[in-house]
Amino acid sequence: MRTALLAVFTGLLCSCGRYDTFALPKPGPGAALDLHWKPRSEPVIERGTALDVLNPSVVAWRGEYLNLYSQFDGKSWATMLASSKDGIAWTGNRKILSPSEAWEGTYIAANGGVAVHREQLLYSYQAGEKGHSVIGIAISVDGRNWKKHSGPVLGLGPRMSWDEMSIGDPYLLSVGDDVYLFYLGEDRARRQRLGIAKSKDGITWTKLRGGPLLELGGAGDFDENGLGEPAVFTANNQWVMMYTGRDRKEQRAMGYAVSRDGKTWEKQKEPVLRGMSAWNKAVVCDATVLMEAGRARIWFGGGDLPKPDERLNGQIGYAELIRRD
Secondary structure, eight states, rough: OOOHHHHHHHHHBBOOEEEEOOOOOOOOOOOOOOOOOOSSSSSSSSOOSSSSSEEEOOEEEETTEEEEEEEEEEEEEEEEEHHHHSSHHHHEEEEEEEOOOOTTTTTTTEEHHHHEHHHEEEEEEEEEETTEEEEEEEESSSSOOOOSSSSSOBBBBBBSSSTTEEEEEEEEETTTTTEEEEEEEEEOOEEEEEEEEEEEESSSSEEEEEEEEEOOTTTTEEEEEEEEEEEEEETTEEEEEEEEEEOOOOOEEEEEEEEESSSSSSSEEEEEEOOOOOOOOOOOEEEEHHHHEEEEOOOOOOOOSSOSSOOSOOEEEEEEEEEEO
């Protein structure tokens, strides 16, 4: 039965979709940031009785911060919502999305990205079965009540493409009248790479023609076994992407790539951001970034067990990138 359901699910969600050539607008100067981070020693959201809390996505909204993060209960991933006045102390944790629609499968409705676009909140999220997921969207006008779109908004690529088997890790960036979605794609060899799509409304998306933005690292690199979970912002007169890399031992760390146009990216060899505390000694991942007063505020996932997807003892931490001297 599970095999039959998976075949139906995959058949419904495969799509050649829309493709075009586009670029991000020219970046403003942004803050002059030192890309070496300064993390807090303790998590700001602990996992409690959950097996993992990971994938924070933080937005400033009507005088407070909202954090849409992911929680794993041993069977499925759901999206949780917490609020804060300072981005450090979080309250009101409650579930807002879980895999409940037929097209979503049973494993995940989480691992998303949130952004303000046209005076409403868009939350793109990963949905589907383990190893076969697509991207959905939920919309809110008040930050508390969320309405899912009726089906997936970004599906799999065509046969033999770099994202034909699964897509996920969406990160939203609203720029002017457009919203951009950075995402992970997997091919049939299960190589994980990053791509981008563009939309006016968060519902109808156009993928960038020409393949992934970033390729896997070489032997011995921190991202030789996979990369994902992009977070994009402007600093140092360029677009900057933080992304998660996985090595052969499933240790995870975060690195950077930079770009002038959002479609051609150059990886930076240093710095590589790793855990500095016992709770995140094996994993740092899932960055979300807000620029405020000349600094980058970063919320990220961390864990002390190196595993490919879950049961990491995942918790959520906080760090900052500050102005260069």
